[in-house]
Amino acid sequence: MRNYTVGGPEAENAAKNNLVEGDWFKPVIDRGTLKTLMSRSNGIAARDTALWLVLLVGSGVLAFRCWGTWWAIPSFGLYGILYGSASDARWHECGHRTAFRSRRANDAVYYLASIMDFREPISWRWSHARHHSDTIIVGRDPEIAFKRGAPLVHVFLEFFAIRTVISETKKIVMNSVGRPVPEQSDFQPVEEMRGSIWWSRFYILLFTGVAVWCVTVGSVLPAMFIGLPTFYGRWLMVVYGITQHAGLAEDVLDHRLNTRTVMMNRINRFFYLNMNYHLEHHIFPTVPYHALPALHKAVADQLPAPHSSIWHAMKEIFPTLAKQRSDQTVVLTRVVP
Amino acid sequence: MSEPTWKIVSKIGEIASDDVACVEIDGVKIAVVRTTDNQVFAIDSQCSHGRASLTDGYVDGLEIECPKHNGRFNVVTGEAVASPARMPLQTYPCRITGECVEIYY
Ligand code: FES
Numbered sequence: 085m086r087n088y089t090v091g092g093p094e095a096e097n098a099a100k101n102n103l104v105e106g107d108w109f110k111p112v113i114d115r116g117t118l119k120t121l122m123s124r125s126n127g128i129a130a131r132d133t134a135l136w137l138v139l140l141v142g143s144g145v146l147a148f149r150c151w152g153t154w155w156a157i158p159s160f161g162l163y164g165i166l167y168g169s170a171s172d173a174r175w176h177e178c179g180h181r182t183a184f185r186s187r188r189a190n191d192a193v194y195y196l197a198s199i200m201d202f203r204e205p206i207s208w209r210w211s212h213a214r215h216h217s218d219t220i221i222v223g224r225d226p227e228i229a230f231k232r233g234a235p236l237v238h239v240f241l242e243f244f245a246i247r248t249v250i251s252e253t254k255k256i257v258m259n260s261v262g263r264p265v266p267e268q269s270d271f272q273p274v275e276e277m278r279g280s281i282w283w284s285r286f287y288i289l290l291f292t293g294v295a296v297w298c299v300t301v302g303s304v305l306p307a308m309f310i311g312l313p314t315f316y317g318r319w320l321m322v323v324y325g326i327t328q329h330a331g332l333a334e335d336v337l338d339h340r341l342n343t344r345t346v347m348m349n350r351i352n353r354f355f356y357l358n359m360n361y362h363l364e365h366h367i368f369p370t371v372p373y374h375a376l377p378a379l380h381k382a383v384a385d386q387l388p389a390p391h392s393s394i395w396h397a398m399k400e401i402f403p404t405l406a407k408q409r410s411d412q413t414v415v416l417t418r419v420v421p
Numbered sequence: 422m423s424e425p426t427w428k429i430v431s432k433i434g435e436i437a438s439d440d441v442a443c444v445e446i447d448g449v450k451i452a453v454v455r456t457t458d459n460q461v462f463a464i465d466s467q468c469s470h471g472r473a474s475l476t477d478g479y480v481d482g483l484e485i486e487c488p489k490h491n492g493r494f495n496v497v498t499g500e501a502v503a504s505p506a507r508m509p510l511q512t513y514p515c516r517i518t519g520e521c522v523e524i525y526y
Pocket of ligand 1: 468469470471472473487488489490491492493504505506
């Protein structure tokens with residue numbers, strides 16, 4: 085299996101092959117059209133955020149009332165998806181600061197969603213910037229979620245955030261005492277560590293507080309609302325996330341070869357905030373989520389055909405991941421116009 | 422290096438309102454931003470964070486957003502106002518004279 089360590093031996097190869105901060109393919113688009121698509125507003129994101137929070141609180145109240153009955157299962161199921169999966173797209177869009185026009189609103193939602201996703205917000209901002217510079221460049225990209233040759237059980241465990249939470253906990257504990265983990269130092273400037281230290285301490289305080297609360301009341305109920313949904317509500321985020329890059333090319337400077345666009349229905353696009361247009365997002369990260377369908381239309385003739393559904397994408401992803409277990413040269417290819 | 426002077430870099434009509442255009446002086450690429458109230462500002466085009474040209478970015482009032490990681494700069498002062506941009510950029514005096522945009526460079 086290749087060494088995916090950020091800053092590891094593959095990073096040197098990437099540099100030698102001019103894959104670091106490379107010149108990525110860009111489709112041709114009229115500047116006026118792009119400018120319109122990049123326009124920011126607060127209204128759409130405020131509506132979508134309000135709906136998300138109302139559903140989150142509503143399902144939470146329902147789950148609280150149903151605690152001890154079978155109805156608690158679907159109620160927590162919905163609450164978990166809103167907390168542990170839908171938060172990921174909010175984290176992502178507000179991390180780019182494109183969801184709202186207001187920087188404060190973007191940051192407020194970003195920090196809230198970071199807690200829900202159990203991500204220390206400062207280091208993840210830098211990790212995500214690197215993911216955009218060097219998308220699926222081995223040794224450079226810290227966000228390669230589905231590595232070639234990795235046991236499929238890792239994918240299964242990811243549906244419940246097990247491996248992610250273990251590595252994030254390690255990072256948070258190390259950061260709380262002022263020590264970055266080795267990979268973090270590769271993409272996060274040392275001057276930005278201070279923020280990571282304080283956020284890590286806050287996370288330890290928060291989740292220890294929830295644990296103490298559970299012990300005090302003799303019930304797991306508080307953790308069912310804060311903390312545990314990151315595990316039991318994560319699965320939908322992984323369903324969406326696996327469609328982004330899994331099985332596609334590594335070490336290329338063309339997002340058309342390593343990123344997928346998958347058509348999804350309105351409900352999924354609400355949970356996922358249009359990140360199903362992932363290829364378009366990678367090429368033009370300044371376009372806010374609500375303009376991605378229009379961007380998709382504007383450049384569709386220059387991109388590979390999108391997948392017609394999540395199922396359609398899964399049908400190529402899982403067999404490829406299975407084949408890559410024994411042969412890591414297996415890769416999904418794309419016909420580019 | 423020669424003494425700075427006002428240099429004509431563009432016609433004002435070539436820069437859309439609330440947008441940015443790229444000009445070049447002595448091999449240095451400069452982003453010229455024209456605001457909705459018809460002011461012009463000049464700032465280095467190369468982002469201080471990574472390999473990206475701000476002339477492909479997004480103008481929002483007196484800020485310009487980098488097309489690569491959404492870092493932002495104040496076009497008046499050059500200050501980096503949103504991460505991952507951290508280091509400021511050089512700005513240059515810029516004015517409209519008649520139909521022309523001039524930069525003091
Ligand atoms: S290259 Fe401009 S913000 Fe990263």
